[in-house]
Amino acid sequence: MLPVLPHQLAGHWLNQRFDDNIRKNYFRGMEFAGPEGDPGWFGPGSAVWHVHAHTSVMIFGLQCASYLERLDPSIFWMGMDHSRLVEKDADGRATGRLDPAGIAVRLGHSVAFFIGTAYGSTDTAERLARTVRAMHHTIKGVRPDGLSYDADDPEWLRWNYATVVWGIATAHEIYHPRPLRGAELDQYYSEFVRVGHALGATDLPTTKAETLECLESYLPRLGLTHGNAVATGINVTDPLQAAVDWAVRDTMPSWAAQLVMYKPPNAIERVARRTAVWTSLNALQTAMGTAPEFTAAKARVAAGTSVPHTSPTYELGTDPVRDRETVEMTMA
Template sequence: MLVTRLLEIGDLAMMGNLKRGIALTWAKSLNADSMPGEQYSGPAGDPGLFGPQSVMWYVHDDPSGVVGGVMGLILGSLHEPTMHGTNKHSVYKDDPAGRLGRTVSFVNTMCWASTPVAEKMAQTVQRMHKHVHGTMPDGRPYDASASENLIWTGVTQAYGIIQAHLRYHPNPVSPAQVDQYFAEYAVITEKLGATGVPKSAAEVDAYFAAMRPQLTYSEETADVVGFFTRPFGKNQAARAGSRLLSKAAFDLLPPWARKLYRLPDSPIDQLITRRSVRVLFQLLRDSVGESVIKTEAVRRATARPEVLSQTG
C-alpha cells in the first residue's frame, strides 16, 4: 500500500542515490492506480474548483496528507452502514495499493484539475456510487449516494487531512484558514450530490457531536483495525515504516474516537511516533520537490486563455 512504499527507505538508502530513490517511490505510490479522466492540463486560465490562492492547494501540497487520509478512513469506519457498504463493494483488502491509489486520484483531480475535468470526475464517481446500496443483516439500509453518507465520508476525510496538516506541516494554516479549508472541501462533497455539508471547524465539531450516538466499534470496524495495523512490505524497514504511519494515523484520532477504538494512552509512544513522522515528512519534502501535478495545475491556471479571433 501507499504508506508501505513510502517507507522502503532502508533499501533506497543502499542504492546510493537516496533522493532519486525516494522521489521514484513516492511517484509510484501515488500512481498505484488512477481514475479514468484524470489530467491537469487545459483549458488555459482555468483555476479549477479552487485555484492557486486556495487553502485547498496549500494543504494538499504536502506529504502530511497521507497520514490524514488514512486517519479519515479509520475514523469513517466507526459508521457501520458506511463500513458495511465498503466491505461489500470494495476490493481494498485484496488490492490496498490500487484502492488507495484510486482514492488519491479522485481527490487530486477534484483539488488540482480544471473545472470541467473535476466536474466530469464527480459524475463518474456518482455513477459508481449508484451501485453501492443494499440492506445490512440487521435490516438497516446503506446507500453510498445518500447525502448523509456522502457527508460522513467527506467530513472525516477533510478532518483527517487538516488535522495531519496542523500537526505535521512546518507552516500550518490559521484557524480562519481551517474554516476556509472545510468550506472548500465541502465543494467536493457537494459535487457528489450532498447537501447541508458542514463548512467550518465549529460546524464539523457540532456534526461529530450529533453523529457520535450512531458510531460504534463493530466487527467490521475491527477488521479495519486489523487491516491498518498489520505490517506491510517486502522487508523489515518497509514493515516498520507501515507500522509507523499506521500508528501516526491512529494517534491523530480525536479523543472520543480513540475511546471507541479502545486505544491506550501512551505519551512516550506518541512522542516517538510524532518525532519520527516529522523527520520522515521533512525528508520527503527535501527529496521529492514540487509534484508534477502541481506544476501542471499552476501552469494551466496561470496561463493566458486563448483568444478566439473573429473575422468578417
C-alpha cells in the first residue's frame, strides 16, 4: 500500500473543513450535476470557469473586493447597521467589534454565491441571485451624519459590482499560476457583467480599463472609514493578518492605496512578498484539488450544450417584497 503523503493529509483536512463549515451549510439546494447539457450562466470555455476554478485565489479576491468596497462610507454604515459581520449588543446596536461567527457566515454565503453562479445550473444561479437581491431590498437606513443609504441604489450597485470584479480579477492576475492577460482577461470582465445584471446593476464596465475608470469616478465620495482603519497597517498586530492586509492593499488602484496609507515597497521586496503569498495560495489550492462543483459542471456539459450560456432573466422592479426574517430563512 502506498504511503499517505503530508500534502494529501493536509488536503483531506482542508476539504473536510470546507465540507463541514461551508458546503454543508451554504450549498444546500444547489445543482451542479444536472440538468445534462445546461451550460449555466457561463459554460465550458468561459473565462469565469477558468478564474473561479482556483478557489483559494478567488476567496482572496473577495477579501480584496470587500476592503475596497468599504471605502464608501455608506457601505461601512450598511455593514454596521445590517451585517452579520459586526457584533451587536443586547439592544441590537453595533459595538464596532467584528463577530467571528458572523464573519464565517458571510464568508460561507459569498463563496457559495460565486461558486454557484459560476458552475451551477441556470436554475441554481437564478435562485442565488434572487436571494441576494431580496437581502439588498431590506438594507435601507440613515448614516449618523444624516445621509440615507439604500442597497438598491443604482450608484451603489455599480460601485459594489466594480469592486467585486476588480478584486477577483486582480487577485487572479497576480496569484493564479496561469493567469489570463490582455483580451482574455477582458473576456472575464465582460462575462462577469451577467452577475451584476442579475443583482439589478446597470451601466456596468465591461473591461479592465473601464472598471478602473468606474472605480476612480467614485473617489470624491470615498474615504478611510473606521472599518478599514482598524484593519490597516499598524493597527493589525497578528503576523498572519498583517501579511494578508499587505497583500490586499497591494491589489488596490494607486489612488485607493493612498487612502489606506499603502506605498509599494521597492521592486525586489515586492516580488519577494508576492512570491510568498503566491506560494501560500497555490499550496492551498494544490492540497485541496479541483472543486467537486467544477468537476460536476464539466461532466454536466461533456456531451455539449445547446447554447454557449444562459442569461439572467431578472427585470428591475419585479421582485416580491420580503422582510429580512423571511429572506434569512431562505438563505439558511
